[in-house]
Amino acid sequence: MRGDVILLIVSCLAIGILARTSFGATVTYDQRALVIDGKRRVLISGSIHYPRSTPEMWADLIQKSKDGGLDVIETYVFWNIHEPVRNQYNFEGRNDLVKFVKLVAEAGLYVHLRIGPYVCAEWNYGGFPLWLHFMPGIEFRTDNGPFKAEMQRFTTKIVGMMKDEKLYASQGGPIILSQIENEYGNIDSSYGAAGKTYMKWAANMAISLDTGVPWVMCQQRDAPDPIINTCNGFYCDQFTPNSKTKPMMWTENWSGWFLSFGGRVPYRPVEDLAFAVARFYQRGGTFQNYYMYHGGTNFGRTTGGPFISTSYDYDAPIDEYGLIRQPKWGQLKELHKAIKLCESALVATAPTITSLGQNLEAAVYKTGSICAAFLANVGTQSDANVTFNGNSYFVPAWSVSILPDCKSVVLNTAKINSVTEIPRFTLQSLNIDADSPETLGSQWSWINEPVGISRKDAFSKPGLLEQINTTADKSDYLWYSISTDIKSDEPLLKDESHTVLHVESLGHALHAFINGKLAGSGTGSSNNAKVSVKIPVTLQPGKNTIDLLSLTVGLQNYGAFFDKVGAGITGPVKLEGSNGASIDLSSQQWTYQVGLKGEELGLSTGSSSGWVSQPTLPVKQPLIWYKTKFDAPAGSSPVALDFTGMGKGEAWVNGQSIGRYWPTNIAPGSGCTDSCNYRGSYSSNKCLKNCGKPSQSLYHVPRSWLQASGNTLVLFEEIGGNPSEIQIATRQTESLCSYISESHPSPVDMWNSDSEKARKSGPMLLLECPSPSQVISSIKFASFGTPRGTCGSFKHSKCNSSHAHSIVQKACLGSRSCSISVSTDVFGNPCRGVLKSLAVEASCT
Ligand code: GAL
Numbered sequence: 001m002r003g004d005v006i007l008l009i010v011s012c013l014a015i016g017i018l019a020r021t022s023f024g025a026t027v028t029y030d031q032r033a034l035v036i037d038g039k040r041r042v043l044i045s046g047s048i049h050y051p052r053s054t055p056e057m058w059a060d061l062i063q064k065s066k067d068g069g070l071d072v073i074e075t076y077v078f079w080n081i082h083e084p085v086r087n088q089y090n091f092e093g094r095n096d097l098v099k100f101v102k103l104v105a106e107a108g109l110y111v112h113l114r115i116g117p118y119v120c121a122e123w124n125y126g127g128f129p130l131w132l133h134f135m136p137g138i139e140f141r142t143d144n145g146p147f148k149a150e151m152q153r154f155t156t157k158i159v160g161m162m163k164d165e166k167l168y169a170s171q172g173g174p175i176i177l178s179q180i181e182n183e184y185g186n187i188d189s190s191y192g193a194a195g196k197t198y199m200k201w202a203a204n205m206a207i208s209l210d211t212g213v214p215w216v217m218c219q220q221r222d223a224p225d226p227i228i229n230t231c232n233g234f235y236c237d238q239f240t241p242n243s244k245t246k247p248m249m250w251t252e253n254w255s256g257w258f259l260s261f262g263g264r265v266p267y268r269p270v271e272d273l274a275f276a277v278a279r280f281y282q283r284g285g286t287f288q289n290y291y292m293y294h295g296g297t298n299f300g301r302t303t304g305g306p307f308i309s310t311s312y313d314y315d316a317p318i319d320e321y322g323l324i325r326q327p328k329w330g331q332l333k334e335l336h337k338a339i340k341l342c343e344s345a346l347v348a349t350a351p352t353i354t355s356l357g358q359n360l361e362a363a364v365y366k367t368g369s370i371c372a373a374f375l376a377n378v379g380t381q382s383d384a385n386v387t388f389n390g391n392s393y394f395v396p397a398w399s400v401s402i403l404p405d406c407k408s409v410v411l412n413t414a415k416i417n418s419v420t421e422i423p424r425f426t427l428q429s430l431n432i433d434a435d436s437p438e439t440l441g442s443q444w445s446w447i448n449e450p451v452g453i454s455r456k457d458a459f460s461k462p463g464l465l466e467q468i469n470t471t472a473d474k475s476d477y478l479w480y481s482i483s484t485d486i487k488s489d490e491p492l493l494k495d496e497s498h499t500v501l502h503v504e505s506l507g508h509a510l511h512a513f514i515n516g517k518l519a520g521s522g523t524g525s526s527n528n529a530k531v532s533v534k535i536p537v538t539l540q541p542g543k544n545t546i547d548l549l550s551l552t553v554g555l556q557n558y559g560a561f562f563d564k565v566g567a568g569i570t571g572p573v574k575l576e577g578s579n580g581a582s583i584d585l586s587s588q589q590w591t592y593q594v595g596l597k598g599e600e601l602g603l604s605t606g607s608s609s610g611w612v613s614q615p616t617l618p619v620k621q622p623l624i625w626y627k628t629k630f631d632a633p634a635g636s637s638p639v640a641l642d643f644t645g646m647g648k649g650e651a652w653v654n655g656q657s658i659g660r661y662w663p664t665n666i667a668p669g670s671g672c673t674d675s676c677n678y679r680g681s682y683s684s685n686k687c688l689k690n691c692g693k694p695s696q697s698l699y700h701v702p703r704s705w706l707q708a709s710g711n712t713l714v715l716f717e718e719i720g721g722n723p724s725e726i727q728i729a730t731r732q733t734e735s736l737c738s739y740i741s742e743s744h745p746s747p748v749d750m751w752n753s754d755s756e757k758a759r760k761s762g763p764m765l766l767l768e769c770p771s772p773s774q775v776i777s778s779i780k781f782a783s784f785g786t787p788r789g790t791c792g793s794f795k796h797s798k799c800n801s802s803h804a805h806s807i808v809q810k811a812c813l814g815s816r817s818c819s820i821s822v823s824t825d826v827f828g829n830p831c832r833g834v835l836k837s838l839a840v841e842a843s844c845t
Pocket of ligand 1: 119120121122182183232252258
């Protein structure tokens, strides 16, 4: 090997090592910013929760975050997955926090570790382990000895682990920030004076752990020094910290919102998200975190609730499957570059804010020769031309323009200068396909789950028991069974056709079986978990069995005293006739079974005996376990299962739970729009889609859980479905689009470029297939002129260069990416004196 090559390799390695260890040794803060190694920093952060993806996905998610312009990855620490049984810890696989933090460090990014240990996060029980609830004398999140002792023990454990691995910046590691508690200020008044004492205790306890980096408390106005109080919300530009010595920090900028079973799918337009971010930095902020940057999946029974869906996609810049979401990811990346161009001005001084007219505002960061400005139009209706420093600028409604030199606009938040992608899932059957037996699955086998009591650990008690206290959340399921003798002269029998079983439950759903047959079901909703049903029943003289299967769908994770919210059938339970006759069963002797027989047998792995495949596949049958084998689809694109055709239950692939499925829970039929107006304040129910459809029909199966062939899929189906309708879905990009105007503000890169040539060449249209193995295979649309419409429905207008299609084809076909200058030099001039744009829609294969 040549000497200079060796030198190059050695120096690359050295740079690599440096990149990994070059974290600031000191992290402090002042009134403007976090100060890392003596330098104030403008930081952009994003949330990725490690257990919501797989270790195999982490490096790629982190790299995509870095490519998107993030400096920091934020994660909560999820106590209940790490300590499922008191003093028995689990930091393996998806729970490998240390590995996750190290991967972030390897990418050269910082970490904000939000230890909580209360996390909210749409996570089961807000992250608390259930055993905590059973500790004698415990009261959560208040000045209570047993609670404080456990919280301190776990927090100390996590801090200790991080210290042992040298992961704090003060030790040369990536962690620059930590959080204690979570939004306690939103609910602390419910805990009275004890709440305040607890909050101060938590602050002191955290400080005493001596991490060497600052602590934050979010949504805690009165967070004591030196803890920084931070803001969470859709907008935080009006936020001020509680002391002049603290910087303005935003720990949760909700990039979308979470989905509930039975709900419509929320989304947040990137124009509004970018506006919120730019407003924050305009108004003096220096640290902002997207909650979520990648939402991921609530695998297993980790989802909070009740009724939070298995998907935690969140409309985040990186989607549930780990693919970048366009134009969101790309537009924010441009925004981050624009903000970073202003960093030296932003850290040098506070902004001077002036009004430029109604709803129009300029913020100028100026010291000496350094100057950066933000021009905002916070009006929701009218675009405006503003005069600033003697120049005129066009600022559309609800947008911010960024001028890193106080002169040229490098970015306007409402102008999307990024590609758009239309994702698509291709579906294929799980069952045998005679034409391609190699891609194929096989037949189903099944085991019936017994109705009512079938386990030896069942027990009897008088009266109705609250569910969570009974199951300790070991299972979603609790059977309440009773056998009652109905005398032949019982008045109820006289009016048989009108007899109902009246059940009142705290939630979340129930199925009622009379004499072994499903008589009816009821379910609560994310707004009201309670279930109140009157189910028509047919009774027989003599013995009648009533088996009620009550189930939880994720435990409460938010609100004062959320830990005390109960579930299950607490009554009354009555048989009622229309003639006023009634039998109250509530205080009689009931028999209870926690969990299912199939859970006891470990059917989820598919390995136990007893599976049958004769005579015919039972469909639409409640309480049944199904099993099949299937092959993974070829390629590396993400995989999901489409559970349309099934009812409700849980699914396992090769023994790993992919979560609860519930495609029969349908979103309301109205209130959706595909083109939500981004102008004006966003709220979680402003922009919704998917009306009238299952809230979630696709369920992510991580690639790393699949082998090429012979994968085992097990389902437990509660209410009845047809498993032969299940399809396997692979995520593809149907179309890539880009739309760039001649006069588009010069992209940030160009402004930043040293090359005069690059500056002069003007706007460029860029297209890139999402996967390195793909190439642009066709140009579905290309027009230079004044094309109309949006991705998927672009249309030509009269002003259209006749060469556009062939020029774009020549530049792009067969390559993964291409770039074309958007100018009349390239395309000719189809209409003089008119602003022209290039619109392209391409497909990748
Ligand atoms: C916040 C909370 C987060 C998450 C979010 C909604 O209030 O801190 O953990 O629950 O709401 O997604």
